[in-house]
Amino acid sequence: MRIGELAERAGVTPRTIRYYESLGLLGPSEREGAGFRYYTEAELSRLQTIHNLKGLGLSLEEISTVIPLYFEDPTRLSGKRKIVEILKSHLHETDEKIEALNQFRSELQANISRIQQWIDEHSESQ
Amino acid sequence: MRIGELAERAGVTPRTIRYYESLGLLGPSEREGAGFRYYTEAELSRLQTIHNLKGLGLSLEEISTVIPLYFEDPTRLSGKRKIVEILKSHLHETDEKIEALNQFRSELQANISRIQQWIDEHSESQ
DNA sequence: TCAAAACATAACGTTAACGTAAAGGTTTTA
DNA sequence: TAAAACCTTTACGTTAACGTTATGTTTTGA
Numbered sequence: 186m187r188i189g190e191l192a193e194r195a196g197v198t199p200r201t202i203r204y205y206e207s208l209g210l211l212g213p214s215e216r217e218g219a220g221f222r223y224y225t226e227a228e229l230s231r232l233q234t235i236h237n238l239k240g241l242g243l244s245l246e247e248i249s250t251v252i253p254l255y256f257e258d259p260t261r262l263s264g265k266r267k268i269v270e271i272l273k274s275h276l277h278e279t280d281e282k283i284e285a286l287n288q289f290r291s292e293l294q295a296n297i298s299r300i301q302q303w304i305d306e307h308s309e310s311q
Numbered sequence: 312m313r314i315g316e317l318a319e320r321a322g323v324t325p326r327t328i329r330y331y332e333s334l335g336l337l338g339p340s341e342r343e344g345a346g347f348r349y350y351t352e353a354e355l356s357r358l359q360t361i362h363n364l365k366g367l368g369l370s371l372e373e374i375s376t377v378i379p380l381y382f383e384d385p386t387r388l389s390g391k392r393k394i395v396e397i398l399k400s401h402l403h404e405t406d407e408k409i410e411a412l413n414q415f416r417s418e419l420q421a422n423i424s425r426i427q428q429w430i431d432e433h434s435e436s437q
Numbered sequence: 438t439c440a441a442a443a444c445a446t447a448a449c450g451t452t453a454a455c456g457t458a459a460a461g462g463t464t465t466t467a
Numbered sequence: 468t469a470a471a472a473c474c475t476t477t478a479c480g481t482t483a484a485c486g487t488t489a490t491g492t493t494t495t496g497a
Contacts, residue, residue: 188444219444304388449488459476
């Protein structure tokens, strides 16, 4: 199949596929004739895997470290282990973000209260 | 004073001051001689106000809506009210972000557990 | 057989708030 | 009076993941 069909079946745009190719994430099986990209079911599968990993929140850079493991280890154990490792670091970062946001929230509340009080004090006569 | 001194006294770089000028946030009192920017204490005060508002987490775009009120209303009431309004919307957005992150955290946990279980099931013999 | 559909590459646009460098005037100070 | 210090404008770089032209080639269907 060519890029348009692959794109449609995977739910992405041709631009996305070419972009992934430029990152080394995915290549066409071959470039026949005048240079059109031709793909097989294997590439569709690989593209869907990329899609799934994106759904887990991995960046394309992270995916590029997972994909080789994922497709070159028949048991897929090493790929899965790598994913768990990445997800755990995401969990850690998420906890830190939540903490930082809670802190930020408190400061916002304090600022609102402080300024609102200033307003109340200076607009009593109105 | 010229841009270098203003920058140093306000704790920013000359580049920042020129950038603010390009956004209409701050202008020099005058451009004498060969085109040097000259500032007074009034611009220092304005720059410090911008700095303070940034400290509250306002974007330069938001600041540009606050600054005029702030410096053209002698009571500063309208400026303060606008700030409270913006801060409240920030509070709202922050709550939404925290909620989304908590949701994301749950999904991460679930994915980690699921994949880890897969690994455990497929690597018992090793 | 010819127009429409699909494909190709190249390159700019998107966001915020400046950092940094280039190439060149001006002011200050020793 | 000359060099150091300061100033000017212009413009590219920074981040991620593509979207969107623009321009030209190839395939396909009536």
